[in-house]
Amino acid sequence: MAGGLWRGGHHQFHRRRGAVLMALRPLIDRRIVEALLETELRRAADCRLLLVNARYDSTAPTEFTARIDGRPQPVRVTDQDSVLGIVAAWQELLDGAETELLLVVTSDVPAAVLGWDVRAHAVGRRILSVDRAEIVKQLFGAADLDPRMIRETWLLTALLEAEPVDGWPRSGSVLTRDDAVRALVGERLGLGRGSAGHLLELDTNALLAWSRTTAGPARFRELPGAERDGLTTWLTDTVGAAAPTLLSLVADGRGQDAMALGVLGSVLSAPEAPAGTSFALGGLFGSSLRSVEDLPKFTASVIGTLARWIAEAExxxxxxxxxxxxxxxxxxxxxxxxxxAGLGQALRVDPLLPSGFRARLRDLAAALPDSSKAAEAALDQVLAHQLARLHPASCEAARMAVRVVRWLDGPAPTAESVGQAVHEQFAQWGWADRALCVLAAGDPMGDPVVGQAYHLLIGSARARRSTLDEQFAARLAGWTRTASSQAPGGALLIEDVLETLALPMASGTSPLLLVLDGMSAAIAAQLGDEIDRRIWTEIAPAPQAATPPRRHAAVSMLPSVTTISRASLLSGMPTNGKQAAEISGFEIFWKRHRRVGRLFHKGQIGGAEGHRLAPEMLEALAGDDIVAVVLNTIDDALDHGQEGERTSWRLRDISHLLDLLNAARGYGRPVMLVSDHGHVLDRSPHGQGPLKAPGAQSARWRTGEAGEGEVELSGPRVREGGGTIVAPWREDIRYTPRKAGYHGGAALAEVTVPVIMLVPSQELMPSGWVVLPNEQTVPAWWRAGSDVAPAPAETEKPTARRPRRRAEEQAGEALFAAGEVTPATLTLGGKVVGSQRYKTQRKFVRRPPDGKAVVAVIDALAEAGGKLTPDAVAAAAAEATGRSQRNAEVFVTVVQRLLNIEGYGVINLVDAGRTVELNIPLLQEQFGTEQP
Incomplete structure (x- = not known):
């Protein structure tokens, strides 16, 4: 059996006894004995004696049952140092009653001394020697072994000791060192095995996660030193340079803190770390840090793993x-x-620790009273913290706080007229209401310092809003006495919305009117932000004067309650009534215009089980009728207290809204989102009851004489109280028990009726209407980077609202007319279009756009920081040339062909086509221009 699993007694043995001979014999235990029996008894099934040149572990059991070829077999192991002892043990076995008992004798007695009379009964008729490499090969079912393993006693011994109950995995004809150690790591460290048919996959992430367990690190600490060193070396080569420090911490019993120490190590060793904190590293790591050079590799691995975990946690x-x-x-x-360690203060601005995030929020709180610039800088630090991704609500509140500061830093707005105030409520002030709603809920982290800063900021903003409401109420009182469809006083009336806006939309194809009961300007602003601009294009009537297009807002009937305002909206005339009156009025209005109108209320919208919408609804949408649907989610939330808990509204929050939008898109219908009135949220202090006042008819209107915070309203638009009512303009006044919100009063948020108009294709845009880019619906102070809000347009006289002479128009005169313009007057767009490179490129583009349009596009993108929506790009071109771009995406594609010379991405569509991005440095390089 030369070269076999067990080699015969061909070695030279010394006859000396004692420690020297003991050292020569390998130490074996029960597992090796079982492997011996499993292998050798297959060749000598009738033998009951096994002689082994080894010494048996004194702590191992001497009698046990082994499974040989699947059968239980009793085994006795004895260690003998003389011929007499071996013979006596064998004779004892023969004299015993157990005929199935196997005897294993470990000894250093040479075969020649033992004699043939005993050896004749032994397996193989000889004394077997132990070859660990051969055993390992057998256990893995391999024909050959990686030569490097033969020299690594620690590895062979560990593989023998750690063999799992169901055996080692079979890894092929050749057992490689990598496969063997990988299998050993899985068992010794408690990492388990890989998937079926595959070995364990290891990386830094898995090892760091393992360090935070209890059993695995405990197993590692109990391993012999040579095995720990061997596994550490292999893991360093396989997983990376983080392994030595990590395993050293584990060996020192600090595995649970390994990742936390890695975080601190990263902070304290950073160049920007406070002076002196680097000395704390020694105290934190102690003797576990073998080399200072190992620390950056370890901390980088920890930070990388945490970054992955943070991404997963989102x-x-x-x-x-x-x-x-x-x-x-x-x-x-x-x-x-x-x-x-006394390092808390030094780490307060750390970009990863929770204390650092809280500190940055407090820095923001401290900056809010200073200026919008200071607040923006502090906000940037909050958002740059890595934990910002796990605290979206806190970050949203911080953003809203800075937006409110920007709004407050701007010129104080005024309510000059009812029409102007309602328009500005939708365009500007309602956005402030939206921000204040988020801030009112407070910081979710509950920091009292941040909460107090928000409280003070809310107070300042509410004082401004209250002033606007008081001014508006005074204007409303005078306007209401005579206002009518024949004399609207510059305002869009709710009863004229169908005539003014819905009727033109129906000139091409039948629109879908979605009446969101109770939708305020603040909620409309949120829902407008949610609209997918890749699917829907917002449109508006082209303005009469040289002003940008804008969203429309109407004035509700008075009091601003559903039974008056919604009936008037849907009937196209001032009226009162409930659902029957609304249906009748809607049908009559469209019949006057030779169309059929169909109105659906709550209970008629949802379909049966398995269907999103009712069959009647789908049938109406598939036809040519004008369809309107009343959605009550917002008003119901106010009535039942749900609005008080939410800080935002999304499209999916409105029952059936997304289903109806999808259906409208599928049937090619334009959509109008409109309200019947707005609302105010409950602002009354906790425990404050309703105002005790005579003539209370509803939560927000009554009869009698006006008191503090109220206004008397009378005239043809007042449909209750005999034509005269008292309505509060202050938000904290109510006449009925507490609810989440109220409507019927004279505050701007209640009287303003927002309108948003959408088309699924620009081909459906009515004649004389234009695209309304999203950028033109958002106040300047809402966007990051705006120091202050612009002066409100309502304070300017109509004759003064002339557009400034655009630099690109000046450039256009020089480029496309006979006049001469000095280079100093050229914008970036003008310089590009005036360059020889552009003129050459233009020759290779079929039907290139007007040069003024290209100038306007480049300058608009540069002014916006390099990013705009396709609609905004097309609108800039249309404003410069006076010609509308019917398809924004096609126009952008043509501009790309002009500017992307040789395929370089000067201008690109990103975010799945939702954003046009201009690479300004590359543009300057390609066309040889300089920064203006």
Whole structure:
């Protein structure tokens, strides 16, 4: 059996006894004995004696049952140092009653001394020697072994000791060192096995996660030193340079804190770390840090793994929640260790620790009273923190706080007229209401310092809003006495919305009118932001004067309650009534215009089980009738207290809204989103009851004489109280028990009726209407980078609202007319279009756009920081040339062919086509221009 699993006694043995001979014999245990029996008894099934040149582990059992070829077999092991002892043990076995008992004798007695009379009964008729490499090969079912393993005693011994109950995995004809150690790591460290048919996959992420467990690190600490060193070396080569420091921490019993220490190590060793904090590293890591050079590699791995966990934690799933728990268990521990080491103050601005995030929020709170610039800088620091991704609500509140500061930093707005004030409520002030609604809920992290800063900011903003409401109420009182469709006083009346806006939309194809009961300007602004601009294009009537197009807002009937305003909206005339009156009025209005109108209310919209919409609804949408649908979600939320808990409204929050929008798109219908009135939220202090006043008819209107915070309204538009009512303009006044919100009063948020008009294709845009880019619906102070809000347009006289002489128009005169213009007057767009490179490129583009349009596009993108929506790009070109671009995406594609010389991405469509991005440095390089 030369070269076999067990080699005969061909070695030279010394006859000396004692320690020297003991050292020569390999130490074996029960597992090796079982492997011996499993292999050798197949060749000598009738033998009951096994002689082994080895010594048996004194701590191992001497009698046990082994499974040989699947059958239980009793085994006795004895260690003998003389011929007499071996013979006596064998004779004892023969004299015993157990005929199935197998005897294994470990000894150093040479075969020649033992004699043939005993050896004749032994397996193989000889004394077997132990070859660990051959055993390992057999255990893995391999024909050959990686030669490097034969020299690594620690590895062979460990593989023998750690063999799992169901055996080692079969890895092919040749057992490589990598496969063997990988299998050993899985068993020794408690990492388990890979998937079926595959070995364990290891990376830094898996090893760091393992370090935070209990059983695995404990197993590693109990391993012999040689095996720990061997596994560390292999893991360093396989996983990366983070392994030495990590395993050193584990060996020192600090595995649970390894990742937390890695976070602190990253912070304290950073160049921007406070002076002197680097000395804290020694105390934190102690003797676990073998080399200073190892630290950056370890900390980089920890930070990288945490970044992956943070990304996983952003998802609202059980797996995301588990990842979030992992992230915070590490980072909270890092904060605790820093505090114990007296480093809390030094790490307050750290970009990863929770304490750093809280500190940045407090810095923002401190900056809010200073200026919008200081607040924006502090907000940038909050959003740059890595944990900002896990606190979207806190970040949203911080953004809203800065937006409110920008609004307050601007010139104080005024309500000059009812029409102007209602328009500005939708265009500007309602956005402030939207921000204040988020801020009113407070910071979700509950920091009292941040909460107090928000409270003070809300107070300042509400004072401005209250002033506007008071001014508006005074204008409303005078306007209401004579206002009518024949004399609207510059305002769009709710009863004229169908005539003014819906009727032109119906000139090409039948629109879908969605009446969102109770939708305020603030909610309309949120829903408008939610609209997918790749699917829907917002449109508006072309303005009469040289002003940008704008969204429209109407004035509700008075009091601003559903039974008056909604009936008037749907009937196209001032009226009162409930659903029957609305249906009749809607049908009559469209009959006057030779069309059929169909109105659907709550209960007629949803379909049966398995259907999103009712068959009657789908039938109406598929036809040519004008269809209107009343959606009550917002008003119901106010009535039942749900609005008080939410800080935002999304399209999916309105029952059936997304289904109806999808259906309208499918049937090629334009859509109008319109309200019947707005609302105010409950602002009354906790415990304050309703105002005790005579003549209370509803939550927000009554009869009698006006008091503080109220206004008397009378005239043809007042449809209750005999034509005269008292309505509060202050938001904290109510006459009925508490609810989440109210309507019927004289505040701007209640009287303003927002309107948003959409088409699924620009081909459906009515004649004389234009695209309304999203950028033109958002106030300047809402966008990041705006220092202050612009002066409100309502304070300017109509004759003064002339567009400034655009630089691109001046450039156009020089480029496309006979006049001469000095280079100093050229904008970036003008310089590009005036360059020789552009003129050459233009020759290769079929039907290139007008040069003025290209100038306007480049300058608009440059002014916006390099990004705009396709609609905004097309609108800039249309404004410069006076010609509308019917298809924004096609226009952008043509501009791309002009500017993207040799395929370089000067201008690109990104975000799945939702954004046009201009690479300004590349543009300057390609066309040889300089920064204007």
């Amino acid at each position: 998802v609202s799933t059980p797996a995301g929640a588990e990842a979030r728990q992992r992230v915070y268990s590490v980072l909270d521990r890092a904060d605790a260790l820093a505090s114990e």
